[in-house]
Amino acid sequence: DTAVSQTPKYLVTQMGNDKSIKCEQNLGHDTMYWYKQDSKKFLKIMFSYNNKELIINETVPNRFSPKSPDKAHLNLHINSLELGDSAVYFCASSQAGDSPLHFGNGTRLTVT
């Protein structure tokens, strides 16, 4: 059983389009995250939700909108895609405290 699963694995789209990435975790964790990994492999947090409430919102363009319908799901919708949005997006989950992050296998987004 995949603990943190995200779909799709690959996403190729043109500038200006709107796209969504879905994430689900079956670990019973309370906190979910979206991370962006650029071409240099830097991992940068974008958002974090705890029990469906937004707790971290880094300096991310408002074209990015996360949605958490329940604590097992955290989706990411991106409007008006730009070339600079091309990256690998990782969903992750954890429990509170010093619980480790569990990452999904990423969604590689390519904007042409």
Place this chain on the structure above:
Amino acid sequence: QQQVKQSPQSLIVQKGGISIINCAYENTAFDYFPWYQQFPGKGPALLIAIRPDVSEKKEGRFTISFNKSAKQFSLHIMDSQPGDSATYFCAALSTSGTYKYIFGTGTRLKVLA
């Protein structure tokens, strides 16, 4: 103050050698320091973690050394194997904060056969 500085950026080690990756932090509120291993096409996965009340933690061939006064910690991979070739990230977390992990910039390790 929120940064975690990681070095080296890349590392090439012979099979059987010792790989050492270093990280330094500024924020004294950090109290949990994990290391993550990432293979191509996969998400990072927890390798080993330490809290600042101990100076060393060992799990198999992987050891974290922690120097609280210097605000530094390092990952040592003993008897490095080609299968260890991956990108390694250190991270830091304040467990009394908003669950915001701060990641280092990553080290690409290649172990030559």
